[in-house]
Amino acid sequence: MSEEHAQLPARPKLTADSWATGYWGPTEPDLHPAVYAVRERFPDAFIDAINFRDEMTIRVERARLRDVIAFLRDHPDQRYNLLTDETAVDMVRLRDTPRFDIVVQLYSIPNRVRLRVKAGVDDGETVPSLVPVHAAANWMEREVYDMFGIVFEDHPDLRRILLADDWDEGHPLRKDYPLRGFREYVQPGFTKPAPRIRTRLRRPQ
Amino acid sequence: MVIDFSQPTPVEISEERQLSASRREMVLNMGPQHPSTHGVLRVLLTLDGEVITSCDPNIGYLHRGVEKLGESHRYSQFVPWTDRTDYVAAPSNNLGYVLAVEKLCGIEAPERAQYWRIIMGELARIASHLVWLGTHALDIGALSISLYCFRERELILDIFEKFCGARLTTNMMEIGGFSRPIPPELPEMVRTFCKVFPGGQRDYELILSENPIWLSRTRGIGVIEPEVAISYGLTGACLRGSGINYDVRKAQPYLLYDRLDFEVPLGSHGDVFDRYLVRMEEMRQAIKIIEQCIDQVPTDGDLMLHGSPYTIPPHDTVLTTAEDMQRHFIWVIKGFSPPKGEVYSAIEHSKGELGHYIVSDGSPMPYRMRLRTPDFVNLQSLPYMAQGAMLADVVAMIGTIDIVLGSVDR
Numbered sequence: 157m158s159e160e161h162a163q164l165p166a167r168p169k170l171t172a173d174s175w176a177t178g179y180w181g182p183t184e185p186d187l188h189p190a191v192y193a194v195r196e197r198f199p200d201a202f203i204d205a206i207n208f209r210d211e212m213t214i215r216v217e218r219a220r221l222r223d224v225i226a227f228l229r230d231h232p233d234q235r236y237n238l239l240t241d242e243t244a245v246d247m248v249r250l251r252d253t254p255r256f257d258i259v260v261q262l263y264s265i266p267n268r269v270r271l272r273v274k275a276g277v278d279d280g281e282t283v284p285s286l287v288p289v290h291a292a293a294n295w296m297e298r299e300v301y302d303m304f305g306i307v308f309e310d311h312p313d314l315r316r317i318l319l320a321d322d323w324d325e326g327h328p329l330r331k332d333y334p335l336r337g338f339r340e341y342v343q344p345g346f347t348k349p350a351p352r353i354r355t356r357l358r359r360p361q
Numbered sequence: 362m363v364i365d366f367s368q369p370t371p372v373e374i375s376e377e378r379q380l381s382a383s384r385r386e387m388v389l390n391m392g393p394q395h396p397s398t399h400g401v402l403r404v405l406l407t408l409d410g411e412v413i414t415s416c417d418p419n420i421g422y423l424h425r426g427v428e429k430l431g432e433s434h435r436y437s438q439f440v441p442w443t444d445r446t447d448y449v450a451a452p453s454n455n456l457g458y459v460l461a462v463e464k465l466c467g468i469e470a471p472e473r474a475q476y477w478r479i480i481m482g483e484l485a486r487i488a489s490h491l492v493w494l495g496t497h498a499l500d501i502g503a504l505s506i507s508l509y510c511f512r513e514r515e516l517i518l519d520i521f522e523k524f525c526g527a528r529l530t531t532n533m534m535e536i537g538g539f540s541r542p543i544p545p546e547l548p549e550m551v552r553t554f555c556k557v558f559p560g561g562q563r564d565y566e567l568i569l570s571e572n573p574i575w576l577s578r579t580r581g582i583g584v585i586e587p588e589v590a591i592s593y594g595l596t597g598a599c600l601r602g603s604g605i606n607y608d609v610r611k612a613q614p615y616l617l618y619d620r621l622d623f624e625v626p627l628g629s630h631g632d633v634f635d636r637y638l639v640r641m642e643e644m645r646q647a648i649k650i651i652e653q654c655i656d657q658v659p660t661d662g663d664l665m666l667h668g669s670p671y672t673i674p675p676h677d678t679v680l681t682t683a684e685d686m687q688r689h690f691i692w693v694i695k696g697f698s699p700p701k702g703e704v705y706s707a708i709e710h711s712k713g714e715l716g717h718y719i720v721s722d723g724s725p726m727p728y729r730m731r732l733r734t735p736d737f738v739n740l741q742s743l744p745y746m747a748q749g750a751m752l753a754d755v756v757a758m759i760g761t762i763d764i765v766l767g768s769v770d771r
Binding site: 208209211213237238239240241243245246249250259261265268270272290291292294295296303316317318319320328329333335 | 420421424426428429430432433464465467589591592593594595596605606607612613702703704705707714716718720722728729731733737738740741770771
């Protein structure tokens with residue numbers, strides 16, 4: 157690992173005053189050491205890096221997601237060793253393809269920097285599981301499978317977690333899932349299901 | 362017939378009752394109505410005698426779809442829902458959510474409101490730790506400690522009630538600050554609590570810290586090594602009990618925590634007893650933080666950010682000026698539209714790192730609302746801790762993670 161990184165050109169150093177309060181890393185993608193390292197190591201998998209509210213987001217190819225996370229964990233200068241969160245977003249109303257985004261929030265305890273890594277995945281495609289890299293991903297990926305129906309390769313125990321094991325109504329956090337479900341439910345003591353109300357405001361086009 | 366009691370009695374076991382290695386295992390269903398699972402947690406334990414060979418926590422009995430509800434509510438409407446996730450420390454949940462929305466909008470609450478947010482957050486931390494200590498000790502067998510804990514917690518709930526009228530689901534914070542004024546007697550109540558509480562905490566430590574039963578039930582039980590704790594993504598006292606120094610208040614200070622003087626306690630063995638010590642010290646540090654804040658907080662000044670399109674206009678100008686009345690009407694009926702983007706905002710909750718990941722598409726409702734609750738992630742370490750442990754220690758392990766099922770299931 158160290159020989160491999162010794163060949164890289166010198167990367168920009170962090171300034172001392174940025175550690176003072178609420179440090180979220182350099183705001184310029186080209187100056188961010190993690191972006192720099194990932195782009196050098198995975199030139200074909202790296203797609204882009206954007207910054208919003210001082211939070212850096214790296215977008216990578218789906219097939220290399222686990223390699224990127226493992227690289228960021230083991231790199232002696234990055235050490236993003238805490239998998240804070242792994243979740244998904246159904247992007248069906250915002251773009252055509254791919255449908256989902258897998259969003260991984262990383263944190264480096266020694267460097268005190270956060271980083272977000274995203275990978276697009278379409279309906280029916282699988283994502284490499286992060287459980288071999290971070291054990292914390294186990295239940296988070298089960299929840300993503302439960303709520304979005306995204307299947308993770310090599311996951312040791314992929315089954316529903318929050319919903320019932322025999323839940324047959326689909327995956328609730330998909331955008332085409334209505335707020336009150338597909339089924340008409342008659343509450344105890346009533347003869348008819350409760351009337352459906354408008355649950356969604358009009359969104360700007 | 363004379364029976365020789367010095368020799369073991371030969372017992373004939375029929376063929377079908379002889380237990381093979383696989384048949385020695387028994388599956389025990391613990392919960393969801395078990396009193397020491399702190400709610401509706403169900404744990405499937407596979408036992409070999411009294412030793413646990415595998416453990417499968419089964420959650421979701423309290424799932425209410427809070428994330429889906431967040432996507433169908435306007436930003437200001439979701440604040441009451443955050444109370445219902447972790448109902449033991451509701452102000453901390455309010456704080457985490459409003460900080461995430463404020464970060465998304467790019468606004469900041471006035472200084473006085475930030476001080477009061479710290480005070481309320483730390484009071485909620487103490488209240489949550491008191492519930493944890495009372496129920497945890499109750500599970501292990503110390504009955505009286507829960508009565509002591511709830512005695513001091515009552516004072517905190519009185520402060521909450523004085524401020525916002527509610528004791529449990531407080532809904533006290535608003536995007537941009539506080540929507541209610543601070544009652545004039547509130548600082549004195551907080552000061553009185555800071556004087557009273559250390560005496561109460563001495564009571565708990567007198568009962569527990571050198572109690573041989575407590576020590577034998579907690580020392581060396583549920584050990585998590587530091588590298589395992591990081592791999593499992595633990596945060597809060599579960600991580601710091603293993604000796605890893607990560608506290609969001611110190612690592613990435615939010616609000617005004619960088620002005621305050623406090624320390625982060627660390628454990629060394631990573632067992633149940635160390636996590637107990639860490640949480641007891643956290644309560645002491647919380648009192649220290651509250652005392653500093655109550656000395657530094659300005660006595661008058663705005664509690665709400667005014668003049669921003671993202672915050673609710675003040676009540677008196679709504680009734681006197683036409684512009685603010687229109688803005689108030691629009692804010693209530695249509696909500697406000699933050700810029701397009703996504704933020705992840707984390708705070709140090711009493712149980713660990715509480716994160717809110719919000720994706721905005723520029724409409725008055727979040728496109729995606731993700732709650733990264735600390736106890737959902739921390740509960741994953743239960744199978745690791747329980748592997749090879751004794752059945753009676755499972756209640757100590759569940760207690761030491763400090764779960765609230767409303768927050769685990771969301």
